[in-house]
Structures are given as C-alpha cells and as structure tokens.
Amino acid sequence: MAESLPPPPLPTAIRSRYVENINGLTMHVLEAGFETSGRPCLLLLHGFPELAYSWRKVMPALAEAGYHVIAPDQRGYGRTTGWDARYDGDLAPFRFSNLVRDALGLVSAFGYAQVEAVIGHDFGSPVAAWCALMRPDVFRAVVMMSAPFGPPPSLPFNTANKPAKPAVEDPVHRDLAALPRPRKHYQWYYSTREADGDMTRAPQGVHDFLRAYYHHKSADWTDNKPYPLKAWSAEELAKLPTYYVMDLDQTMPETVAPVMPSRAEIAANTWLPDSELAYYASEYSRTGFQGGLQWYRCGTSGAFTAELQTWSGRTIDVPSCFIAGQQDWGTYQRAGAFEAMQTKACTRMIGCHLIDGAGHWVQQEQPPEVSRLLLAFLHEAGPAQ
Structure with missing residues (x-):
C-alpha cells in the first residue's frame, strides 16, 4: 500500500x-x-x-x-x-x-x-x-x-492520617456549557465519537477545512493576540479563540469556516502554499483523523x-x-x-x-x-x- x-x-x-x-x-x-x-x-x-x-x-x-x-x-x-x-x-x-x-x-x-x-x-x-x-x-x-x-x-501525598479526598469531576465543562454563549473545550470535542467524521467529511472538504484551520491558528489571522489567563475557569477559558474553546453546538469545520482566507490571501501565503497543503489534505483524506484524536482521548479520559x-x-x-x-x-x-x-x-x-x-x-x-x-x-x- x-x-x-x-x-x-x-x-x-x-x-x-x-x-x-x-x-x-x-x-x-x-x-x-x-x-x-x-x-x-x-x-x-x-x-x-x-x-x-x-x-x-x-x-x-x-x-x-x-x-x-x-x-x-x-x-x-x-x-x-x-x-x-x-x-x-x-x-x-x-x-x-x-x-x-x-x-x-x-x-x-x-x-x-x-x-x-x-x-x-x-x-x-x-x-x-x-x-x-x-x-x-x-x-x-x-x-x-x-x-x-x-x-x-503528583501522587496523593501525606494521606496516612488524612485520607485523600475522592476525585471529583472537573466542573469547568458544565460551567462552559452554562455560559451565556455556551462553549466547549476543543480537547473534549476531539475526544468524542463524532469528531473524526466531522472533519473527514467536512462540508467544505478536507483541503479547505485544513486551510481555514491552519489560517485560524497562524499569525495570518490578525486577531491572535494572546496573553496569560488567570485560571482554569469557564470565564477565563471563554477568552480563548473558538478553535480552542468552541461554541457548544458547532463542529471544528463549522468553527473555522467563517475565517476561511480569501483566494488572494491563499495565493499570497508563502509558508503553506496550496501545493504543500495538498499533501496534508490527501494524507488525512486517506487515513482520517482518528489516529491523532486517540492522543487527546488518552488525556481527557484520565485513564493513564x-x-x-x-x-x-x-x-x-x-x-x-x-x-x-x-x-x-x-x-x-x-x-x-x-x-x-x-x-x-x-x-x-x-x-x-x-x-x-x-x-x-x-x-x-x-x-x-x-x-x-x-x-x-x-x-x-x-x-x-
């Protein structure tokens, strides 16, 4: 093969x-x-x-x-x-x-x-x-x-006389979903059964999905002006761009579609011209995204x-x-x-x-x-x- x-x-x-x-x-x-x-x-x-x-x-x-x-x-x-x-x-x-x-x-x-x-x-x-x-x-x-x-x-420490508190579910995901603009964290979206199909069968096609995704997270998207967040909380995480903290009801292809660069912007792109993006698109069209998504699932599951x-x-x-x-x-x-x-x-x-x-x-x-x-x-x- x-x-x-x-x-x-x-x-x-x-x-x-x-x-x-x-x-x-x-x-x-x-x-x-x-x-x-x-x-x-x-x-x-x-x-x-x-x-x-x-x-x-x-x-x-x-x-x-x-x-x-x-x-x-x-x-x-x-x-x-x-x-x-x-x-x-x-x-x-x-x-x-x-x-x-x-x-x-x-x-x-x-x-x-x-x-x-x-x-x-x-x-x-x-x-x-x-x-x-x-x-x-x-x-x-x-x-x-x-x-x-x-x-x-870290391992549970100094618990011989003060038993460790039981693990609790991270409330941040419930809090994100309850925001006035409901949101979800991309790593947990990537861990869902639907994520691979959403991207492999992106409405705009894999090539244009990847074009918008790479553009959105690059310096070419002029709204990328990062700064430190104060906490792991829904209010702080909601300050992140939607490629990290997505709208609750959207897939990743839907998230990045509005920032798809124009034909002129694509033609002017020297760091990832269409001829090079085509290699990524052909490989992911062939394999799907699930192999990479398994890495996210290992982390979000807490299993390891x-x-x-x-x-x-x-x-x-x-x-x-x-x-x-x-x-x-x-x-x-x-x-x-x-x-x-x-x-x-x-x-x-x-x-x-x-x-x-x-x-x-x-x-x-x-x-x-x-x-x-x-x-x-x-x-x-x-x-x-």
Whole structure:
C-alpha cells in the first residue's frame, strides 16, 4: 500500500523511507543528513493535525549544520502503519509511555544509543518532554515547541492520617456549557465519537477545512493576540479563540469556516502554499483523523494518569528550551503551564523564545528563525558526553 502512494513533495535534501518493526509499527520517516555516517542525531516529533512533513523547512538547515535529522509520522498518523484507527480500539498504545517507546525504538533502529536532542511541536512537545524525563540517558536535550510542559501529575501525598479526598469531576465543562454563549473545550470535542467524521467529511472538504484551520491558528489571522489567563475557569477559558474553546453546538469545520482566507490571501501565503497543503489534505483524506484524536482521548479520559504518577516529583534535568510563535495562544491555553515549565518542570532551561510573526505553526511560519534558535540551543547545550 505505502509503495503505491506518490512521494511527498520534499526538498532535495530530505528523503522519505520506511523502517519496520518499531514497537509494532512500520514507521514512515523523513530523513536529512543521511549522506555521511557518524553524525549526531536529532529526533523531530510533529503534532496535530500535522505530519513529519511539517519539519520540511527546518530539516535541511539542521542537516547542513552536521546533524542526522529524523522525523517520523508518529503513531496514528500519515504513512506509519500498525496502529488501530477504530474509535472503539485499544487506547493504551497511544499513551505517553508507549509514544516514548516508539521514539526510543526508532532511534535505536538507526543505531543510536544517545540522541543530541529530541524536538517536539504541539502534541509532539509533551512526547519530547516525556522522552527527556523518562530516558535522559538517551535524550540528552529537549526542545518543546508551542505547548508548554507542566510537571508530572503528583501522587496523593501525606494521606496516612488524612485520607485523600475522592476525585471529583472537573466542573469547568458544565460551567462552559452554562455560559451565556455556551462553549466547549476543543480537547473534549476531539475526544468524542463524532469528531473524526466531522472533519473527514467536512462540508467544505478536507483541503479547505485544513486551510481555514491552519489560517485560524497562524499569525495570518490578525486577531491572535494572546496573553496569560488567570485560571482554569469557564470565564477565563471563554477568552480563548473558538478553535480552542468552541461554541457548544458547532463542529471544528463549522468553527473555522467563517475565517476561511480569501483566494488572494491563499495565493499570497508563502509558508503553506496550496501545493504543500495538498499533501496534508490527501494524507488525512486517506487515513482520517482518528489516529491523532486517540492522543487527546488518552488525556481527557484520565485513564493513564496513574501510570504517569510513577514519575511524580521528577524534573527534566537535561538542557531544555521552549520555542513558540508570539501570536500563538497555545502558550497560554492552560493557565500557569508556561510559568510552571520554567520554574518547576525543567531545571536546566537555557532558552525560552516567542517568535514574532508566527502563530501556532512556528516551524512552518518562521523556519529561518526556528532553525537559528535550534542551532544556538544545541551549541549552548554542548555535545554529547
């Protein structure tokens, strides 16, 4: 099946290949800097709704600097196979500890016992962070992009004589629905049975749905002027754009349709021209969105929180860096997370950068500056010992 697909439209410095037997997957991988052996390795992990293809603009610069750059379609995405696309399928393979195992298996398959840095964007950011937290001996530095990483969930503490209070359902969703303008949080919408069909069968088509979605979360949408929220409350969350806190009765395609850019705006778009968007659209039309949506379901269900409590109290102690667009609400969508990453989760954060002129898709919107910041971080973090 994979061999019959047309090749991705890639720069000449990047090749597409498949690597078998990676934690039950056949992984589709984009690779740059493969011409010579012995190079230090960088692992790049994409988010939603993206693919390894989202790194195409920074991979050549990293390879030119002397790195072997590996970017997979992660579990649930693109041309990687071996995952279950059914809503009623097993969620466990999509939990963070198994996504770390996917990353570990991939770099091991390439013959690396240590990776110079793991770099993750959007939902790839917490995967990269968990890689560095769980296996700092392998992932010797980490860059988190567009999604701050909070500390691991805490274990119930000091409960021997004061029993822990029973867990209660988060009231924020009821409160959002009860607002004068009823709302819902996108991550819980993404966890519904209907979300995949809503997007796969978007009334405007997958291509135009993705065009509007990418536009809405980019610096091109001039109303993206983010600022820190004060709390995880319905009143504060309602300040977020509708791509994060949606109108209660709308699907995501309906949410983004009103901000569809004009033909002139699309023609003027240099960071995601239609010829490149077509690759995303063809892949998601073929696979659907459920593989990526399973990641959200793992988080909203709380089913795997107990496992993550195994690392309660642990910090990321390898050199770390955060990069996001200055016009990206993702930095602030959970109150306090941006600050907690810098003060609690990471003990060796040596860079925290918000790039003007970029929204959520920072490595696509501003690739020269992202490449520059990544290389400066890698230089400051120093070579592997």
